Amino acid sequence: MQLVRVLNYIIEKESLSKWLESLSQKSTLVVPVENETGATCFEEFNGQSLFLSGRTDFSAKKFFLPTNEKMFFFRKKTLSYGISPNFPKGRLIAFGVRACDTHALNALDHLFIKLLGDDCFYSARRKNSTIIALQCREACSSGFCASMGCSKPTGHDILLAERPSGFIAQAITENGQTLLSAEFFKKTQDPFPEPSLECSKGLSTSGIEENLYANFNHPIWKKEAERCLSCTSCTEACPTCYCYSSSDCFEFGSGDSSRSRERDSCQLLRFSEVAGQHIFRPSRESRLRQFVLHKLSYYKKHFGTHLCVGCGRCIDACPVKIDITEIANKIQGDAKK
DSSP states (O other): OOBOOOOEEEEEHHHHHHHHHHHHHHSEEEEEEEOTTSOEEEEEOSSOOOOOSSOOSSOSGGGTSOSEEEEEEEEEETTEEEEEEOOOOSOEEEEEEOHHHHHHHHHHHIIIIIITSOOHHHHHHHHTEEEEEEOOSSOOTTOOTTTTTOSSOOSOSEEEEEETTEEEEEEOBHHHHHHHTSTTOEEOOOOOOOOOOOOSOOOOOTTHHHHHHHTTTOHHHHHHHTTOOOOOHHHHHOSSOOOEEEEEEOOTTTOOEEEEEEEOOTTSGGGGEEGGGEESOOSHHHHHHHHHHIIIIIHHHHHSSOSOOOOOHHHHHOTTOOOHHHHHHHHHHHHTO
């Protein structure tokens, strides 16, 4: 990502759809919308109404880490196998990405490009992607992004802020600068507004990694697990959950076999099953604790950053309203006594 001298531009609201239409002609453009079920998520743009009033129920993660993807095909040739990787192709533009989700993508980049030795499938998507971030006007009801240091976007190409008559835009990278050179934008001397979000929820992160780990058997785990349904709503909604399983499909007739991977969840009983049908996390308590500790303790201890961006989606998605901030703050408070 090559940074540029930051300039401000404006685009009128009536011109926004025209700009998006022009972007969709050259790339796959995904935008925040409300789908037919009433959920807010990212979908490919086809002229539909945009959802711009707040953070979506689901992030744009599926376009970078698909729910299910074939990684490669292989065919047996005498005693060897010919392997054909199934690399993703084409450019992707994600419009309307909120600050918390830019941090989530940054976390996935760190994992799939640096820590795992450059996952070629994920990397191919990210290297061919453009992120147009949209600054939040107010904090969402369940969010605690300020506590996690994720209230300001990072790693984006363009930043937009909504105004009564349209949007003010900043190009952060050369890629973003190219997109803002379109006829729909005009340069402006107006200053870019600074966000002043006040989250209703908060999380004390001082010493949280050690305190959560030290309270592995705290009674709150059992108390909250009694309500947990192990439904995987939390991991499905989380923008940084990345666990997946892989499987091989053998076509003995044609010889065209393939390997696929699909997203998985630590909240499922079978997730920690190993040879001999031993399950390492047989209780809901152990699986709920794994989710929280992975986000707020384990990952930070090993890799230097929290895996939680404070978006609050896991709280909203949970049918029994288990709250990650209430769990962590209870343990943090007891640790100080």
